[in-house]
Amino acid sequence: MNKLLYLVSAVLFSSSILAQKDGFWDKERATTKEITLSAGKRALIKTEDLPVGTTEFVYRITILDETQKLTSSLVSVLKAIPDPTGISQGTAGAIHLTSAISGDDKCTYALFQEGNAANLFLKEGKTERACWEQKEKVNKDAKLISSSSLCLTNLPNLWFGFESQNWVMNQKIILEVVPWVDYKASRGWDKTAKNEILAIAKKLPVTSKLTKKDQFYAAFIENLTKKYTNREFNQMLTVEKNGAVERITEESLKETGEVKAYYDIIREKSNAAFQKGNYEEAISIISTEMFAKNKATPIDYRILGDYYLYSKQFTKAEETYNKGIKLNPSEIHFQLNLAHVYLFTDRISEAKTIHKKFTHESLSNGKTWVIQTKSDFKEFEKHRLPTDNFKKILRILE
Numbered sequence: 001m002n003k004l005l006y007l008v009s010a011v012l013f014s015s016s017i018l019a020q021k022d023g024f025w026d027k028e029r030a031t032t033k034e035i036t037l038s039a040g041k042r043a044l045i046k047t048e049d050l051p052v053g054t055t056e057f058v059y060r061i062t063i064l065d066e067t068q069k070l071t072s073s074l075v076s077v078l079k080a081i082p083d084p085t086g087i088s089q090g091t092a093g094a095i096h097l098t099s100a101i102s103g104d105d106k107c108t109y110a111l112f113q114e115g116n117a118a119n120l121f122l123k124e125g126k127t128e129r130a131c132w133e134q135k136e137k138v139n140k141d142a143k144l145i146s147s148s149s150l151c152l153t154n155l156p157n158l159w160f161g162f163e164s165q166n167w168v169m170n171q172k173i174i175l176e177v178v179p180w181v182d183y184k185a186s187r188g189w190d191k192t193a194k195n196e197i198l199a200i201a202k203k204l205p206v207t208s209k210l211t212k213k214d215q216f217y218a219a220f221i222e223n224l225t226k227k228y229t230n231r232e233f234n235q236m237l238t239v240e241k242n243g244a245v246e247r248i249t250e251e252s253l254k255e256t257g258e259v260k261a262y263y264d265i266i267r268e269k270s271n272a273a274f275q276k277g278n279y280e281e282a283i284s285i286i287s288t289e290m291f292a293k294n295k296a297t298p299i300d301y302r303i304l305g306d307y308y309l310y311s312k313q314f315t316k317a318e319e320t321y322n323k324g325i326k327l328n329p330s331e332i333h334f335q336l337n338l339a340h341v342y343l344f345t346d347r348i349s350e351a352k353t354i355h356k357k358f359t360h361e362s363l364s365n366g367k368t369w370v371i372q373t374k375s376d377f378k379e380f381e382k383h384r385l386p387t388d389n390f391k392k393i394l395r396i397l398e
Helices: 002-018 074-078 084-088 091-097 115-124 191-203 205-209 213-227 230-234 238-256 259-275 279-291 298-310 314-327 333-344 348-358 369-382 390-397
Strands: 023-025 031-037 042-046 054-064 107-112 132-138 140-145 159-164 171-182
Touching (some): 031 159, 054 074, 205 259, 348 390
Antiparallel strands (some): 042 159, 107 132
16 A cells, blocks of 8 residues: 555656646635435536636546545645646556545436536436446546546536435435646637637728738737736727727737838828818827827828928927928928928028929929929918918929
8 A cells, every 4th residue: 555655646746847837726616515315316516617727627526425534635636736647647646536435335427518418417317418427337436527528618617417326325425626727728718719809800900901911910819818818808998998909909010010001000090080171180190199109200290290281380380390300301301391381481581492492303202392392282272271472482493
């Protein structure tokens, strides 16, 4: 007997050293229930809810004469076993998990992952819908049920159905169930939940502009599931969830090298408001999403400056264009923008000086200075900006 105990201890000790700690035995949500079953009768025991992330569970069934007691609980046994692998390391683990004591009484039992199937067993003894069945009469049993079993397809519920094989005497049945919770799986992101996240990613406006869609989807799922548990994400208010998706989207685009597409969506959104004449909304969008978050590029300074210009906020427009010049001095489009500001603020001589200097230049968009100026003047007329001084500039250009 001492040799057997030494062998068991040696196996468990070696397992604890070699095993990787990817989860834990959840003793807080373990099940320990005791029933008295009359001879020839059936009974059900519903386990405590198995927690999210349960990838295995171990159970022990002990049938005792009414005067007998367990020598040690299943939880205390599992303290020496680091993970489910330790249980399946040969017969030693199985021996250690079974009861050190049991009576002569015997029963058969079955496991059910669905309540209706369990109740059918209780009424008629049918086990066709059981996820596991022990047909042989036993007075003790212990098993590890892994994630490949049907018994883990309907978490958190699980029922044990027992049928007494006694002819006369009652029997006492003790059921112990301890779940193994995988750290990663406990976050709740199973295949179904991840597909829901994928559907969100596919509906994002930026998705249609991406050339690396699959890489983005993978990064999006990874970043979101790493930052939030499934429960945390689903309990968010809509506004909170939208904010989270926005942050994860930008983070994922940065990782895949396509963040420019995200910024273009913001610019298009602000431009759409601008085209409708909603200048303040356009200014708010690009200010909040680009400038306040330190994402603005020189082109954003020109866009914001234009919004200020068309909304006749000439001082702000001038300040914004000058900041853009500091960021990119070689971009002469800012010089043309400044000339427009000078024109609308009656600084005609300063506007003329700029036009004379750059008349024969071309802009970064490929248009000549003259063509771009004339095009801008037409746009200003459409937006009802003052046109009194246009002719004075056009004479210089001609």
